Amino acid sequence: WREIRHQVEEHESSADTEFTRLTHSYSLTRHEYWLVLLCAAVERYPEAAVSIGIMMDEQHVHLMTPMSFAQLLHAACGVTLDEALCVALGGGTAARLGLLEVADAPQGRPLSHQPLRITPAELRALLAHGSRTDRVLSLEAQVEPAYDHTLLQVASNLLEQCRMISLRGAPPRALNQFAHDLAAHLRVEFRYVPVGDGPLNLTSALRMGDVLPIVDLAGSTQTSRQLRTALLDARTTLRRVVVLAPEGFSDSEIPSISVPRLDWVEAERIWRAASGDAVAARTLASRFRVSHAEAVLACRHADQIASARPWITEPRKRERLIAEQVLEEGSRRMGRLVTHLRSRATLADLVVPENLRTQLHDILNWQRHTSRVFGEMGLGKQTPLGRGLTCLFSGPPGTGKTFAAQCIANELGLNLYRIDLSQVVSKYIGETEKALATVFDEADAGHGVLLFDECDALFGKRSEVKDAHDRYANIEVGYLLQRIETYDGVAILATNLRSNMDPAFVRRIRFMLDFPMPDTAMRRQLWEQSLPGKDYRDPALDLDVFVERFRVSGGSIQNISLAAAHSAAATPDGRITMRHLVRATYRELEKSGQSRERSAFGPLADLLPAEVA
Numbered sequence: 001w002r003e004i005r006h007q008v009e010e011h012e013s014s015a016d017t018e019f020t021r022l023t024h025s026y027s028l029t030r031h032e033y034w035l036v037l038l039c040a041a042v043e044r045y046p047e048a049a050v051s052i053g054i055m056m057d058e059q060h061v062h063l064m065t066p067m068s069f070a071q072l073l074h075a076a077c078g079v080t081l082d083e084a085l086c087v088a089l090g091g092g093t094a095a096r097l098g099l100l101e102v103a104d105a106p107q108g109r110p111l112s113h114q115p116l117r118i119t120p121a122e123l124r125a126l127l128a129h130g131s132r133t134d135r136v137l138s139l140e141a142q143v144e145p146a147y148d149h150t151l152l153q154v155a156s157n158l159l160e161q162c163r164m165i166s167l168r169g170a171p172p173r174a175l176n177q178f179a180h181d182l183a184a185h186l187r188v189e190f191r192y193v194p195v196g197d198g199p200l201n202l203t204s205a206l207r208m209g210d211v212l213p214i215v216d217l218a219g220s221t222q223t224s225r226q227l228r229t230a231l232l233d234a235r236t237t238l239r240r241v242v243v244l245a246p247e248g249f250s251d252s253e254i255p256s257i258s259v260p261r262l263d264w265v266e267a268e269r270i271w272r273a274a275s276g277d278a279v280a281a282r283t284l285a286s287r288f289r290v291s292h293a294e295a296v297l298a299c300r301h302a303d304q305i306a307s308a309r310p311w312i313t314e315p316r317k318r319e320r321l322i323a324e325q326v327l328e329e330g331s332r333r334m335g336r337l338v339t340h341l342r343s344r345a346t347l348a349d350l351v352v353p354e355n356l357r358t359q360l361h362d363i364l365n366w367q368r369h370t371s372r373v374f375g376e377m378g379l380g381k382q383t384p385l386g387r388g389l390t391c392l393f394s395g396p397p398g399t400g401k402t403f404a405a406q407c408i409a410n411e412l413g414l415n416l417y418r419i420d421l422s423q424v425v426s427k428y429i430g431e432t433e434k435a436l437a438t439v440f441d442e443a444d445a446g447h448g449v450l451l452f453d454e455c456d457a458l459f460g461k462r463s464e465v466k467d468a469h470d471r472y473a474n475i476e477v478g479y480l481l482q483r484i485e486t487y488d489g490v491a492i493l494a495t496n497l498r499s500n501m502d503p504a505f506v507r508r509i510r511f512m513l514d515f516p517m518p519d520t521a522m523r524r525q526l527w528e529q530s531l532p533g534k535d536y537r538d539p540a541l542d543l544d545v546f547v548e549r550f551r552v553s554g555g556s557i558q559n560i561s562l563a564a565a566h567s568a569a570a571t572p573d574g575r576i577t578m579r580h581l582v583r584a585t586y587r588e589l590e591k592s593g594q595s596r597e598r599s600a601f602g603p604l605a606d607l608l609p610a611e612v613a
Contacts, residue, residue: 004076008034027239028094031073031087036094038072039064039118040126056113063103063115066090070112091116096233098122144273145181146266146292147259152178152185155257159242162255164235166243170259171444172218175244177266177291178259179214182242188212195220195227216244224249247437261488262289264371274299280319286371287413288326288447289488298325327415330447337439338417341451343406350407351518351525351554352400359513360404363391364411366510367490388487390508394498395515398555401494404515405451412490415448433479440483448489455493456500484508518554523547526554530561531576536568538577549602550585556592560584582607 012019012030022028022036042049042064049062056068070084086092089111091100099122103115118126145152159165159182167175176192183190190212196219217227228251234241235254243254262270267289271281274295290298302321306312314320331340347360367389373379374387393401402418409416419439443450484491485508493509495501506512518526524547531537552560563584568576582604589596598605 005078008076022099028097029087031077031079031084032093034073035064035069035088035092035116036099036118036122037126038069039100039116040123043118043123044127061115063117065113065115067112069116085112088116090114093236097238144269145184146262146269146273147178147181149185151257151260152182155182156185158255158257159240162235163239164231164241164243164254166245166249166251166254166256167259168245168249168256170261171441172216172244173289173291173444174259174262176214176216177262177270178257179212179242179244180292183212183214186212190214192216194218195222212240212242213238214242214244217249218244218246224251228253262291264289264375270295275318275322277318280316280322283319284322284326286368287323289444290326290447294326294329298322298329301325323413326447327413330445331415333445334417334442334448335438337435338419338442338450340448341402341406341409341416341418343416344410345403345406346410347407349529350400350404351522351529352404352515353522356513356515359511360408363389363408363511367412388484389490389510390484390487391490391492391511391513392498392501392506392509393492393494393513393515395496396517396553397496398553399515399517400554401515402451402453403554404513405449405492405494408490408492409449412449414490416451417443417448418451418453436479436483440487443487443489450487450489450491452491452493454495456495456497481505481508517551520547522554523551523557526557527561530558532565536565536575538575541576541578541581545602545604546581546585549600549604550589552588552592552594556588559591560588563587578604579607583609 019033022033023030028036038048042052042062052064052068053061055071056065066085066088069088070079070081073079073084073087074081091102094100095102095116098119100116101119103117155165155167155178167178170178180190188211192214194216215231220227227249231241231243231251232253245256264285267285268281270290270292271284271288272278274292275281275284284295299322302318302325305321305325306318334340347357347364350357350360352360370387370389393404395401406416439450484505493501493505498512498514524543527543527547531543560581561584564576564580567580567584568574582601586596586601586608589600598608601608
């Protein structure tokens, strides 16, 4: 036994890779290490398995048990039986890490005689001399981390001291990016561990050697207390863990790092590393603030598309293809709470007064040069909140509010997402806030303009608190104020009645635009734009009478033109006549509740259907 003890001490002082891996990466004690190694020995060496049966005086037992391990450790290392049994009962820490498992034992067998078995994954790792056969999925190599080195060093030092830190305060994308940057800073691989509906189980998922586990609690349905218990238990057995903490989760026992949002500086580093093009990185960073993984994927897909279309040689082709890939991926990630409005309309297609057109161009200039103002000019330090662009479009129905939002999104090269209020507003207390949080988070992911149509349903004046429902309704409005204030993108609120808006929202709005009913000159332009070309118009078609007599909105003119075109398409020559327009106008006035008596049509009354009084 003296010789065995000498060999044990010599092995522990050597540079053995397995001893280093199990004691350093898994933080096993030397006694726990020998428990794992002895359980592996009976699998690798038949004589070791036979020796266990002889030691326990049970020839059919060939697996290590807590008692047999305690006897060996006591004889070889001078450890007391009680101390050794504490290490081995139920597999101890090694079982919690998924290195060992308790094999099926006959009923009535004492705990000290229950057989312990090494797990297949760990046995493969030992037989492969520490090289993992199940490779870790990690971020592709980055040229440089996105976040500042100083903050990463602080997080690294805190993680080394406390073994576990939580990241909080930023949107999910920023938390993920910071965690990935931290792994790059530590020069280790990482594994992303999302927590689903079930209990938080870090045993098998975190058996990964010298790899940084990133545990995302955002999708967990467990209570904060249950999560804290599981995390603190993992901290006692794992060398280091990074936790992505959602809003509402707090634990004073887990030190936290407040992560800043991905700003233009970080975005430019990400795009420069992913694309290898400093000029494109600057342009893309002003439009998209994505993670490195998303940027790499977009660049890869863009290069594949470009190689399939070599005949296209336009300048900055790769940059355009990358932007298209980012927008497409963002659209796919949006949920049922929004509708992606697609069009190719630009401000040149919008018929509005000149002063309103000037304001729309001011909106575009604001957003296009935001990165320069808050980045290069340094005003971002003075404006920690409210960097986004919130606009209020008010005016009667059909005056072009939604169409203007489409034009702005297309001019900026972004998607337009209209919020479906029927899906967002819930009768259940607290559900509206959850739905809105999803909308804003997905908007960041989708890189689009948010359009709140008929926004007074959400952004209306807060009411006097008379009961619990009123109180929670006001909480919803307050939550919206907070999200609008911290949202970095473009949000457009469209309403028919500005007076219904809560004054607190109005103070946070950058641009307030009133869309009036079109005057005579605008109506003429709208009629001309809405109808097909002259080849599809009857020579006798006179638009002057419609322009002068019917003071309708641009939306109504568009509806009338579409209805008339469909009626004309059913005729042999396919030309729109006065009769087609008169009847389409009559139906549109009927829908909008306006006067549709024969006298309102004047000389056009003879073209009305015969049944009209």
